[in-house]
């Protein structure tokens with residue numbers, strides 16, 4: 056306890072230098088919490104968004120279908136059995152029919168995916184009800200609209216091959232543009248009534264995938280079940296890659312903070328020889344002096360955590376309430392990253408606890424390294440301030 | 444007996460050979476002595492004080508201080524000996540600049556398991572001995588050199604040690620201040636029977652001493668007891 060008492064006395068009395076070290080270290084602490092909180096919040100949000108817009112509680116794929124391989128789309132459709140129809144009626148699953156097509160916005164050519172969906176579904180957030188009672192109508196996402204330079208009520212010529220491989224074409228009207236943070240939903244797809252698509256393609260009563268809102272539903276006859284761990288794996292990977300960016304920044308701040316402490320410690324051990332000698336004369340062992348100096352250095356990190364908490368808490372509360380706007384920084388959607396314009400960070404106890412631990416442990420180490428030199432100091436020289 | 448040395452030899456490595464700083468020192472120091480080690484620069488005064496204060500160990504022979512064999516003490520035992528039983532006063536005061544006068548004096552007691560009120564009583568008593576109760580809250584850089592050395596005396600005396608070791612305590616002080624602190628120490632020596640050992644070549648100090656051990660080239664060349672009039 057006396058070590059802490061002395062450490063605090065020495066630190067407070069060292070004034071500006073201490074506060075500079077503590078401030079830099081507190082920035083590292085805050086940035087660590089800030090970035091990770093943002094990533095965690097984003098992670099949670101992306102997961103929620105993806106579930107809301109794309110996967111709900113899992114999907115069932117036609118055997119052979121692979122969402123990563125567009126060549127599988129053509130063959131991936133099957134007739135819905137009685138069992139599936141029953142599940143649809145019970146609103147446990149909703150069918151999606153996929154057909155590859157080519158769109159011609161303003162004479163340019165663009166491969167698109169026609170997604171036929173039930174206009175009465177309420178498993179996903181997609182506003183398919185906007186299609187009700189409209190002929191040759193499609194919905195698109197706002198990102199897609201931007202890419203194709205299309206507005207609401209614009210017309211879009213689309214060509215596809217029907218069941219028998221012959222080309223067919225139709226002009227759709229864009230009846231609604233929706234906002235969605237999930238790029239795989241926004242980009243590259245046209246949404247239409249599944250009944251209309253079935254007619255156009257001659258795939259009566261067929262679907263390519265089923266989207267489930269029942270976690271416990273894991274098998275439907277020949278359909279291949281894909282759980283959310285599988286379906287969310289991509290997002291998690293992208294987000295953890297983003298995390299690295301935040302770590303780099305935090306790492307540099309931490310490095311600067313730790314270097315400042317290290318430098319102060321080296322300087323202290325060198326300059327405070329007389330004090331060290333006097334500690335020993337007054338009845339401390341050299342080991343004890345080493346621990347006092349180490350604790351003194353490490354106490355910087357405790358002060359940093361306290362200071363960080365003082366100015367960080369209102370900041371974090373603000374961000375948790377109002378979110379962090381990403382819209383100016385980058386167009387994440389077009390980069391294939393699920394990100395809403397505003398991210399609500401999530402600061403968990405575990406996150407803050409581990410940030411505090413990291414700072415304390417690392418600063419204890421950098422404080423100890425120079426301090427352990429004290430164990431070799433000759434007290435009789437030190438007392439006279441002789442530097443050896 | 445407070446200090447006894449037997450065939451005490453201290454050698455320092457110098458390059459590939461050794462320099463003998465103390466050469467066969469045999470002295471006895473009794474409780475309540477007010478004694479000085481006197482001799483030219485390099486004669487070994489500080490070296491001898493360091494060994495008596497268990498800050499250093501003999502190369503050959505031994506010193507017994509307060510019944511402890513200096514060469515056999517562990518780091519912890521010698522730390523305890525210094526903390527509880529030996530007070531140190533240095534030429535350069537060696538006060539902790541970041542602590543107040545009060546905290547400087549209190550320091551040794553913090554290492555002992557004394558309660559806050561015990562510490563307070565002892566610190567105020569020690570400050571009273573040196574006449575600095577009104578400067579308790581000051582920082583060392585805000586008081587004069589003479590006052591600093593009086594704080595150092597209070598710090599050495601606060602634990603009521605059997606032995607106080609003072610290496611050239613007046614070397615940085617003017618005549619009036621030297622006189623003042625010697626007077627203070629002499630009084631404490633009389634009142635509390637604390638043993639004082641000085642290293643000095645200051646004439647002013649010698650006038651106060653009861654006994655002078657003359658050192659030259661690491662040897663005792665004279666040991667005289669002086670009958671001083673009580674001041």
Ligand SMILES: Nc1ncnc2c1ncn2[C@@H]1O[C@H](COP(=O)(O)OP(=O)(O)OP(=O)(O)O)[C@@H](O)[C@H]1O
Nearest residue numbers: 455456457462464483484485486487488489490491
């Ligand atoms: N750590 C050391 N290494 C080598 N030589 C040393 C060491 N300490 C002291 N000496 C030498 O031992 C001799 C005695 O030194 P000491 O400091 O005891 O003298 P002193 O009588 O206190 O002198 P002064 O009056 O100058 O303080 C000196 O010649 C000094 O150079």
Ligand SMILES: [Mg+2]
Nearest residue numbers: 488489490642
């Ligand atoms: Mg000396």
